[in-house]
Each structure stands twice: as structure tokens, then as C-alpha cells.
Amino acid sequence: xxxSIGAGLCLLVLSACGQAVSDDPxxxxxxxxxxxxxxRDTGGGAxxxxxxDSLRESGITSPVMITRVPAxxxxxxxxxxxxxxxVTVWRSTDGATISTAGGILLNxxxxxxxxxxxxxxxxxxxxxxxxxxxxxxxxxxxxxxxxLQRARLFCQLAPVGPERIDVLGRAYDTxxxxxxxxxxxxxxxxFENDYxxxxxxxxxxxxxxxxxxxxxxxxxxxxx
Amino acid sequence: xxxxxxxxxxxxGQGARADILGRQPVGPQPTLNFFGAPGLMDMPSAEVMPDGxxxxxxxxxxxxxxxxxxxxxxxxxxxxxxxxxxxxxxxxGFSTYFDRSFDLRYQLLEQRQxxxxxxxxxxxxxxxxxxxFAGEYIVASRSFGDTLTVTGGVGWGRLxxxxxIGAPFSATRPAFVPGDPGGEIAYDQWFRGxxxxxxxIEWQPTDRxxxxxxxxxxxxxxxxxxxxxxxxxxxxxxxxxQVNPSLRLGAYYMYGSEVGVNLAFSFNPRRPLTPMNHQPxxxxxxxxxxxxxxxxxxTAEWVADPTARPALGERLAEALAEEGQDLIAYHLGPxxxxxxxxxxxxxxxxxxxxxxxxxxxxxxPPSIETFHITLMDEGLxxxxxxxxxxxxxxxxxxxxxxxxLHSVVGLTAATPTREEDLVAGLYPRFDWxxxxxxxxxxxxxxxxxxxxxGARLRASYEVRPGWRFDGALTYRLAGNLDQARTxxxxxxxxxxxxxxxxxxxxxxxxxxxxxHARSLGNDFYxxxxxxxxxxxxxxxxxxxxxxxxxxxxxxxxxxxxxxxRDFDSGFGFRDYDVVTGHLSTYYDMGDGYHIQVxxxxxxxxxxxxxxxIDREFRNGxxxxxxxxxxxxxxxxxxxxSFDKGIRFTIPVSWFTGQPSQQTLGSTIRPITRxxxxxxxxxxxxxxxxxxxxxxxxxxxxxxxxx
Numbered sequence: 001x002x003x004s005i006g007a008g009l010c011l012l013v014l015s016a017c018g019q020a021v022s023d024d025p026x027x028x029x030x031x032x033x034x035x036x037x038x039x040r041d042t043g044g045g046a047x048x049x050x051x052x053d054s055l056r057e058s059g060i061t062s063p064v065m066i067t068r069v070p071a072x073x074x075x076x077x078x079x080x081x082x083x084x085x086x087v088t089v090w091r092s093t094d095g096a097t098i099s100t101a102g103g104i105l106l107n108x109x110x111x112x113x114x115x116x117x118x119x120x121x122x123x124x125x126x127x128x129x130x131x132x133x134x135x136x137x138x139x140x141x142x143x144x145x146x147x148l149q150r151a152r153l154f155c156q157l158a159p160v161g162p163e164r165i166d167v168l169g170r171a172y173d174t175x176x177x178x179x180x181x182x183x184x185x186x187x188x189x190x191f192e193n194d195y196x197x198x199x200x201x202x203x204x205x206x207x208x209x210x211x212x213x214x215x216x217x218x219x220x221x222x223x224x
Numbered sequence: 225x226x227x228x229x230x231x232x233x234x235x236x237g238q239g240a241r242a243d244i245l246g247r248q249p250v251g252p253q254p255t256l257n258f259f260g261a262p263g264l265m266d267m268p269s270a271e272v273m274p275d276g277x278x279x280x281x282x283x284x285x286x287x288x289x290x291x292x293x294x295x296x297x298x299x300x301x302x303x304x305x306x307x308x309x310x311x312x313x314x315x316x317g318f319s320t321y322f323d324r325s326f327d328l329r330y331q332l333l334e335q336r337q338x339x340x341x342x343x344x345x346x347x348x349x350x351x352x353x354x355x356x357f358a359g360e361y362i363v364a365s366r367s368f369g370d371t372l373t374v375t376g377g378v379g380w381g382r383l384x385x386x387x388x389i390g391a392p393f394s395a396t397r398p399a400f401v402p403g404d405p406g407g408e409i410a411y412d413q414w415f416r417g418x419x420x421x422x423x424x425i426e427w428q429p430t431d432r433x434x435x436x437x438x439x440x441x442x443x444x445x446x447x448x449x450x451x452x453x454x455x456x457x458x459x460x461x462x463x464x465x466q467v468n469p470s471l472r473l474g475a476y477y478m479y480g481s482e483v484g485v486n487l488a489f490s491f492n493p494r495r496p497l498t499p500m501n502h503q504p505x506x507x508x509x510x511x512x513x514x515x516x517x518x519x520x521x522x523t524a525e526w527v528a529d530p531t532a533r534p535a536l537g538e539r540l541a542e543a544l545a546e547e548g549q550d551l552i553a554y555h556l557g558p559x560x561x562x563x564x565x566x567x568x569x570x571x572x573x574x575x576x577x578x579x580x581x582x583x584x585x586x587x588x589p590p591s592i593e594t595f596h597i598t599l600m601d602e603g604l605x606x607x608x609x610x611x612x613x614x615x616x617x618x619x620x621x622x623x624x625x626x627x628x629l630h631s632v633v634g635l636t637a638a639t640p641t642r643e644e645d646l647v648a649g650l651y652p653r654f655d656w657x658x659x660x661x662x663x664x665x666x667x668x669x670x671x672x673x674x675x676x677x678g679a680r681l682r683a684s685y686e687v688r689p690g691w692r693f694d695g696a697l698t699y700r701l702a703g704n705l706d707q708a709r710t711x712x713x714x715x716x717x718x719x720x721x722x723x724x725x726x727x728x729x730x731x732x733x734x735x736x737x738x739x740h741a742r743s744l745g746n747d748f749y750x751x752x753x754x755x756x757x758x759x760x761x762x763x764x765x766x767x768x769x770x771x772x773x774x775x776x777x778x779x780x781x782x783x784x785x786x787x788x789r790d791f792d793s794g795f796g797f798r799d800y801d802v803v804t805g806h807l808s809t810y811y812d813m814g815d816g817y818h819i820q821v822x823x824x825x826x827x828x829x830x831x832x833x834x835x836x837i838d839r840e841f842r843n844g845x846x847x848x849x850x851x852x853x854x855x856x857x858x859x860x861x862x863x864x865s866f867d868k869g870i871r872f873t874i875p876v877s878w879f880t881g882q883p884s885q886q887t888l889g890s891t892i893r894p895i896t897r898x899x900x901x902x903x904x905x906x907x908x909x910x911x912x913x914x915x916x917x918x919x920x921x922x923x924x925x926x927x928x929x930x
Contacts, residue, residue: 084511144496183245
């Protein structure tokens with residue numbers, strides 16, 4: 001939403017707005033805390049070092065998704081950048097994004113070999129029911145030649161139990177769910193995702209598969 | 225050049241050959257034999273390589289070296305081109321006998337899980353060369369588990385020469401004639417003469433290690449009779465090792481007397497050396513503000529502001545330039561907008577279009593709902609994609625965004641570019657580049673590879689869209705191509721004089737042309753070119769092409785008047801000129817296979833036709849073969865009997881993972897003669913037009929959101 005209003009403002013003052021990102025309030029905010037938010041493979045391994053206080057001091061009031069990709073040694077804070085109907089797009093300063101719907105990872109862009117898409121709606125429905133559920137999700141990938149490939153995954157969601165978790169120094173009472181997905185021809189599970197869900201349905205923390213190349217993404221949702 | 229880069233890349237290895245879910249293939253892959261075919265050592269098996277696999281194999285034993293390029297053309301059909309050297313054969317006046325040969329193999333039956341039936345393949349070895357390796361076979365292979373493969377077959381020709389079991393089909397088989405011009409398709413000898421049985425087993429205890437034992441039905445009669453090596457036993461044993469997914473090495477003990485080695489490098493267009501890294505510099509699509517809440521932002525009043533159009537155009541041009549796209553023209557209406565772009569970065573036009581659409585969404589006023597994006601190629605307008613902005617906004621985050629967007633866009637042939645839409649001050653356009661170049665010649669008996677390297681200065685001056693001057697100067701820095709020899713010819717030396725053009729040291733005018741290409745409406749495109757068209761010829765060329773935007777079929781005609789240029793590559797001409805031209809039929813067979821037939825008159829004045837078949841991959845890889853038959857007899861043509869060759873193109877992005885339209889490639893002819901020689905005219909229409917048409921766009925559509 002932010003971005004679209006930004007573009008809208010540009011239209012009203014044609015001469016004043018350029019493509020220069022520095023004019024954009026979003027980038028101004030993110031750039032001011034770049035050191036804290038964006039730590040990507042700086043030698044000593046990736047770490048997310050910002051705190052709730054440092055975020056507040058930097059004037060970041062919108063939600064932040066702490067995103068760790070252990071396989072790529074990435075730890076980055078992504079800012080709530082755009083709402084496209086029920087999908088939230090989270091974006092880093094260098095333009096990498098992930099999209100979530102109801103806290104479920106839908107796609108990644110700019111992480112190398114990205115997650116093209118993994119259907120999220122069946123998981124959202126299953127989480128709402130709160131109990132044991134079985135469903136399928138369609139995984140889409142673009143192969144090395146540049147062709148779209150689809151695979152149907154068969155999944156099971158099971159409640160694990162209540163857990164109290166900590167997200168950037170704030171405690172949440174959650175219920176933990178584990179999702180196990182298989183594909184035809186896969187021996188065991190293709191992946192196992194974990195979701196920590198608050199009483200209001202917010203997924204505060206999760207560990208979600210983002211395709212064979214990226215592996216798992218560890219997500220934590222920060223609201224100041 | 226391409227070969228060097230390939231060699232460097234091979235040593236680096238590649239990622240695993242997993243499928244999209246990361247699943248590893250079960251069991252080890254087939255070993256490539258001394259002929260570059262799936263098999264054991266000297267004998268083939270009925271296995272196939274993964275579809276599209278492109279392999280180079282170097283093997284040596286007992287004085288026989290074989291360099292083979294193999295390609296898995298379809299999941300079942302594969303082909304090879306081989307350049308071999310037999311030391312001390314003392315044949316046809318050569319101490320070391322060099323030979324070029326082609327093979328084809330087809331897997332008739334594939335072993336299926338749960339079935340006892342084996343895989344069965346039929347193959348033709350050296351079927352158009354001079355026939356020194358000529359042999360045919362039918363072979364069956366059965367795998368047991370993931371580790372053991374048993375192979376048995378029956379061979380003819382060379383493969384039927386040891387311990388023959390008789391001649392099941394026909395007793396007579398024409399003998400190999402040393403020094404024969406060769407090159408004729410030897411269908412009169414296939415599966416004729418004596419046959420013999422061969423077989424072997426391969427045990428692959430791990431995914432990397434293979435142990436092999438084979439019984440060879442090749443008597444090597446010619447070689448042993450001339451003392452090349454001593455064949456003491458029909459049994460060969462060996463061990464092979466898969467160093468990385470690209471490289472397999474083998475060491476063998478052959479025929480009871482010789483040590484053999486084999487190096488096989490395999491690539492697959494579908495396994496890039498570096499995965500594509502798509503930086504989303506445009507970010508997600510910019511969404512328009514909610515209309516009910518912000519009605520003011522949605523009015524079309526901005527149209528009345530005379531500064532709006534140029535200001536928006538400037539911003540579009542800037543943002544498109546970041547995406548490697550030149551904005552040529554644009555038209556902004558209150559509710560729809562068109563941009564005309566020349567994509568200079570992305571191989572996939574869908575990716576260029578997707579990025580252009582996002583740039584439009586970023587900058588254009590909310591009242592503009594319909595986007596038209598026209599693809600241009602050097603001033604030639606090709607096709608226009610129409611997409612609704614609300615569809616882009618609504619679909620980007622859908623899991624099926626690729627398929628869903630495909631069903632709501634439209635593609636039409638482009639209308640000519642209107643003068644008033646051109647970006648102000650863009651024309652005349654001047655462009656130049658200075659890059660290294662290489663030029664090589666293969667298969668000279670004294671110097672199998674000759675190469676020049678140097679610098680090439682290109683420049684272009686485009687007066688108006690499609691009206692261009694183009695030129696290229698080359699300067700040789702180093703090389704030994706001047707040692708290439710010319711050969712005698714019964715025809716005008718239209719191509720055999722090629723080596724004479726490599727002997728000057730100074731600056732050479734490679735090309736210098738004036739051309740005009742345009743869309744003529746009704747799915748017709750036209751081009752005229754005049755000047756120094758190629759290194760060896762200058763003249764005038766005119767072309768007409770018909771291809772509807774959604775068609776798989778196209779027809780074209782080209783007529784040229786060509787004069788042979790002086791050997792110094794200056795402005796002068798020699799005393800040879802010819803009217804040449806072709807009628808062409810092009811057909812897109814689907815799945816990346818393309819076929820082309822050109823019929824007409826060639827440079828030496830001979831009449832005939834060329835058949836070309838290419839397989840193109842979505843990421844820009846292409847592998848193909850061609851052959852030309854004309855009214856020139858095999859005798860007049862000389863060695864090789866008729867013109868034929870293979871060609872391949874590899875995109876640089878496949879190596880680097882960075883978007884680029886640059887490619888490496890080569891056309892390899894076993895021998896260059898004067899029959900069936902075509903003029904090389906720059907800027908031919910078909911590939912330029914097809915690139916922006918529906919078949920190609922559909923193939924590459926998955927990249928539209930990248």
C-alpha cells in the first residue's frame with residue numbers, strides 16, 4: 001500500500017518525483033537502519049542485530065519480518081511493503097522480497113534460485129480448523145531451462161501443543177503446528193514446516209520450506 | 225573460443241541433476257564409450273543419455289584417437305560427430321589418417337520398471353563419412369537394480385568383423401575405399417554383409433565408479449593388417465570414474481595389448497553452470513490506490529497538461545534503460561498507453577515484456593488501464609502485447625500467476641511505428657562496440673585447429689527506425705589461420721578460396737552495409753541490404769517474409785546479386801559475380817524443434833535445397849544440423865560429396881547466471897567446398913521476427929514475472 005501511494009503522489013507532482021529511491025519515504029526509513037537490519041554474509045556469519053528499541057528509534061513502525069535462510073547464510077529484516085489483497089509483500093533494501101498470506105510463505109524473489117510459488121490457501125484453511133488436517137498444495141518452480149514445472153504435494157497438518165515463544169524480546173503464547181508434505185516418488189517427507197500460531201491466528205514464528213535450493217526460511221514477525 | 229570456455233567450465237563441475245523437488249535420479253548414468261555413444265568401451269549399449277545432453281568425448285587406445293561431439297536430440301534419438309586420427313595407418317597417402325564421421329542412434333524400446341523386457345536400440349555408425357568406422361547394430365541392455373547392466377547385440381560392418389555368424393540379410397557389402405570422396409549416405413550397405421555378436425557387463429557399485437567387461441566384435445582388420453596395433457584378444461576390461469556431474473574418466477586394457485583412456489564431458493542446456501540470478505530491481509508491481517477512496521487520483525485530467533507526456537516519457541525511458549531496454553516510441557492516451565522497446569538484455573522476450581509492464585505500472589497515471597508493449601528489433605516493429613493493468617495487479621501474487629496472466633494477454637502483429645510517437649531526439653542513433661573476435665578453421669590434416677584472434681570494431685548509425693548503416697572492422701592480433709590451405713575445386717572457388725582472406729595482416733572491412741527492414745502489413749516483412757555483406761561477398765540483397773504472429777509456418781523469399789570481394793578485404797571486387805536466392809519454408813514443430821527448407825540457387829550457380837533442423841531450448845541454447853543437395857555431382861563437389869554440418873549456440877548467461885543476450889557458438893562443417901554454398905546476409909528476417917511471435921513467447925512465458 002505504501003508503495004502505491006508513493007506512486008500516486010508522484011503523479012500529482014510530476015516534476016518532483018523521480019525514480020531515485022532516495023526520495024521514497026520507505027527507502028529513507030530503511031536506509032537509516034541499514035546496518036542493523038541488513039546483515040548479509042558479512043564474514044562472521046549472518047546475524048540480525050536490530051532490537052525493538054533500535055527499530056523504534058529508526059522510525060520503523062510498520063511490521064518487520066525477520067527472515068533467516070541458513071542455507072544461504074542470510075539474516076535480514078524485511079519490511080511490510082505492500083498489501084495485495086490478502087497477500088503481504090515484505091521487502092529488503094536491495095529489493096529482495098517474500099510474500100506471505102496469513103503468515104504462510106507464498107513466494108520469494110531475489111534470493112537466487114527462488115521459490116516460484118507454493119500454494120498457501122490450503123494451509124490457512126487447515127490452521128483455522130485447529131485440528132488434524134490433510135490437503136494438497138501445488139508447488140511451482142522454473143527449471144534450469146526456464147520452463148514452469150508443477151508438482152502436487154500431499155500434506156498433513158498436526159497440532160503439536162502449546163508453546164511460549166520469544167520474538168525479539170517479546171513473549172507470545174502460541175500453539176505449535178507441524179506440517180508434513182510428501183510428493184510422488186519421494187521416499188520420506190519432502191519437508192516439515194513448523195508454525196507457531198497466536199490465539200488471534202497470527203503466525204508469530206515459522207520455519208517454512210522454500211524449495212530445494214533455498215531450503216528452509218525461518219520467519220519471525222515483529223510488530224512494535 | 226566456445227571450446228575454450230566450455231573446457232574451463234567443465235572442470236568446475238556442475239550442481240546435482242536433481243529434479244525441481246530436489247530429488248536425485250536413481251542409479252548412476254550411462255557411460256559413454258570410445259565412440260561417444262552410451263555403451264561399454266568399443267561396443268554400444270541400448271541406454272540413452274538424459275534428454276538434451278551435450279557431450280564431448282576424447283578417447284585413445286592403440287594409436288587411434290577419437291574426438292566426438294554427441295547430442296541427445298530427443299529422449300530416444302541421439303547423434304554424434306567425430307574427428308578421428310589413426311596413427312601409422314599409411315592410407316591414401318597419409319601416415320596419420322584423419323577422418324570425420326557421423327552416427328545416429330535410436331532407442332526402440334525402453335526398459336520399464338516391473339517389466340522383464342530390456343531396452344533395445346538400433347544404431348548407424350559412420351553413416352555419411354568415408355566409412356572407415358562404418359557399422360550398424362541392434363543392441364539390447366537390461367539393468368538389474370541400480371548397479372548392474374548387461375548388454376548384448378549384433379553388429380554389421382566393422383561391428384560384424386570378428387567371429388562372424390553369417391550374413392542374415394545380404395551377403396554383399398561394399399568395401400571401404402580409402403581416399404574415396406565419401407560423404408554419401410551409405411544406405412546401400414546398412415545391415416549388409418557379415419554379422420557378429422558382441423556384449424558385455426557394467427557393474428556400478430557406487431554412483432561414481434563403474435567396472436566393465438566387454439566382448440568386442442570389431443576385428444580391426446584394417447588397422448592390424450597395417451601394424452597400427454596388435455589385436456590379441458576380443459576381451460576388453462576397464463574402470464570408469466565420475467569425477468563430477470560433468471566429467472567422467474576411464475582407463476582400460478584393450479584387445480589384450482593396449483592401454484586405453486577416455487574422457488567424457490557432459491552438459492545439459494537444462495543445467496546451467498550458474499543458476500540464473502534474477503534481481504527484482506523493479507520490485508513487485510506498483511498497485512494503484514483504491515479508486516473509491518482516492519477518486520481524484522484516477523481522473524484523466526493529466527492529459528490536458530502539456531508537460532505530462534514528455535515528463536512521463538523521460539521517466540519511462542530512464543527506468544526501461546535500467547532494465548536493458550531502449551524506449552523507441554510511446555503513445556499515452558487517457559486510458560491506454562503504448563511503449564515500443566528494443567530489448568537488449570533478456571534472452572526471453574517474456575521477461576523483457578514483464579519488466580516493461582512493471583515499469584509502466586510504476587510511472588503511468590492510474591487512469592491508464594490498458595498497456596500495449598511493442599517489441600522492436602533494430603527499428604523493425606514485430607509484435608504488440610496487450611495486457612490489462614488490473615490483471616497485472618490482481619495476478620502477481622497468485623500461485624498460478626504465470627498461467628493466469630497467459631490466459632488474459634493478447635499478442636498481435638505490430639503496426640508500423642508512427643513518426644509522432646518517436647522519443648524526441650532519439651534519431652539519428654549512433655552505437656559502437658569494440659570486442660575481441662576469434663576465427664577458426666578445423667580439420668586441416670596438417671593443423672587440425674587453426675585460429676586467429678583479434679579485435680572487432682562495430683558501429684551502427686540508424687537514421688530513422690529501420691534505416692541503418694552498419695559496419696564492422698577487424699584487426700588480427702595473433703593466429704595461424706594464414707596456414708590454412710586452399711584446395712582445388714571443379715567449381716568456381718566461391719568458398720574454397722576462403723583461406724586466402726585470412727592472409728592479410730592489416731585492418732579488414734568485414735561488413736559495411738546500408739539496410740532497411742520494415743513491417744509491410746498483412747503479416748509481411750521486408751528487407752533490403754546493400755554493401756559489403758560478408759567477408760567474401762558484396763552486393764545487393766532483398767528479402768520478403770510472411771509470418772502471422774501466431775503461426776507455426778512461415779514462407780520467405782530472398783534474391784541477391786553477389787560479387788566476390790578482393791582477398792585483402794578492402795573495397796575492391798574480383799571478377800566473379802552471381803545472382804543467388806532462395807525460397808524458404810520455415811516450420812516451428814513445437815517443443816523447441818525447428819525445421820527449415822531453402823530451395824534455390826547457390827553461390828557457384830548450382831541449384832538445389834538445404835534442409836536444417838535445430839533444437840532450441842528456452843534459455844537460448846540451440847543445437848542443429850543441416851545438409852544441402854544441389855545439381856553438383858559428388859565427383860564435382862569433391863571430398864564430402866555434399867555440404868553438411870552441425871551448429872550450436874550457447875548463451876553466455878548459461879555460464880554466468882547474469883542476464884545477457886550474448887552467445888557463443890560455432891558452425892562445424894566436416895569440409896568446406898564450393899557446392900551448396902550460401903551467401904551470408906546480415907539481418908535476415910526470420911529469426912528476428914520469430915523471436916517476438918507467439919510460439920517463442922509461449923515457450924518462454926514462465927519468465928514473465930521474473
